[in-house]
Amino acid sequence: MAATHEDLVRQQQLELQSEYLRGSRRLRWDAERLASERQRRLRELIAWSAEHSPFWRARLAGIDPATFTEADLPSLPILRRDEMMGEFDRLITVPGLTLTRVMEHVKQVDSGDQLLDGRFRAIRTSGATGSEAYHLYGADAFVTFVMQGSRWTGRRGESPDAVLAQIFSCSPQHESGIFHAFSTFTSGGPPSHCFDGGTSVPDLVAQLNAAEPPVEALQGWPSVIRLLAHEALAGRLKHVPAWVSVAGEVCSPLVRDAVHAAWGLELSEFWGCCEGTYAFPCGVGEGMHIADDLVILETVDASGNPVPYGQPADRVLLTNLYNLDQPLIRYDIADAMIITDEPCPCGCAHRRILDVSARMDGVVELPDGVRVERRRFETLLLAFPGVADFLVTPSGRGVDVAVATDGACNTDELARSLVNLLADHGLASPVVHVRLVEAPERLWSGKVKQFAQ
Ligand SMILES: [Zn+2]
Structure with a gap:
């Protein structure tokens, strides 16, 4: 039967x-x-x-x-x-x-x-x-x-019964999407809502505000959580989460700062x-x-x-x-x-x-056979003051870099640092364009797209 x-x-x-x-x-x-x-x-x-x-x-x-x-x-x-x-x-x-x-x-x-x-x-x-x-x-x-995460449930003073909003991928093509199937309101796991990290910020805020039962804690890609913290500071995201945790991307200090400013919370990070x-x-x-x-x-x-x-x-x-x-x-x-x-x-x-x-693997291919490891861009950009997220696209004799910032980023200085990075790898007369964007591009999984190539 x-x-x-x-x-x-x-x-x-x-x-x-x-x-x-x-x-x-x-x-x-x-x-x-x-x-x-x-x-x-x-x-x-x-x-x-x-x-x-x-x-x-x-x-x-x-x-x-x-x-x-x-x-x-x-x-x-x-x-x-x-x-x-x-x-x-x-x-x-x-x-x-x-x-x-x-x-x-x-x-x-x-x-x-x-x-x-x-x-x-x-x-x-x-x-x-x-x-x-x-x-x-x-x-x-x-x-x-x-x-593997459940063994830590309740250990950090986070109520295991808090209604959680998981904002990673909702697709079962990704482990976070299947993960959610284990924590729906009828599954027997801790109750949670699932939202797709690739959703536009205004839509995501509307969905979070309308969620029933109301959201009591947030968990998601760091790049999404940072934007939600800004939405809370602007008064558009209504909920005050009891705790916030992130995983899946390198978490820049700006994410911690934004979460602290919005909700007075210390961000919790896990790795998977x-x-x-x-x-x-x-x-x-x-x-x-x-x-x-x-x-x-x-x-x-x-x-x-x-x-x-x-x-x-x-x-x-x-x-x-x-x-x-x-x-x-x-x-x-x-x-x-x-x-x-x-x-x-x-x-x-x-x-x-x-x-x-x-967390990056692989290389960015540039003219004259010059190859720069992606993680060299990743560490330079995420350590640069004011940079929250970035997208590197090879272009001509260098790269175009789109950056989402907290408003305090010196883009001329950043371009000079990137020119030096390319020159150090042997690229003659490198050209770098840095432009500011509101929100980063995202991959199918909702993570930030950091490299076009
Ligand atoms: Zn310990």
């Missing part, structure tokens, strides 16, 4: 509750217990991948899963995004499933079946960093993914990636705690050499310990960050991300 909607909701409520309890218990595990859990899962992942994936069988040849440890990970090659996508069909461990079918599923998911073959979730990257990638999860693994993990602040110690039982994050330099925890790293490599359908071992997710394994004053032994300074 087919399950009714009520049966499915009841089932999902049970799954969410059990995942929540499992996750919150693990916050009390000491570092040794977490390490032994990672080791157990890592060995299982290595054995499973070598057995079920032709790609991993070749790459893991000669590795003994029974003795492999976390410390051995640097002996394995880094898995880059283009390689993962190029080898997708050989890399996944689901017989008969192909990238073509995954892409076809994602294309129809906004209005069609949510599950591929009745048991898989598939999502694509937001479009913000370099080339596009697809990620596949069994339905259970996806519950583990989205519930569609490769399967979230990191959350505990509200006591600095930074965001990693789900240390479910993933391994290794910090490396630009050449892929290990960087000790505590030191700034150019990139981070993710090993997903719970998604056996699409094994990701040392997967390059590009973000520049500092991770610490120092004990947190909150008592939780989960490692922490202290700072994310860049």
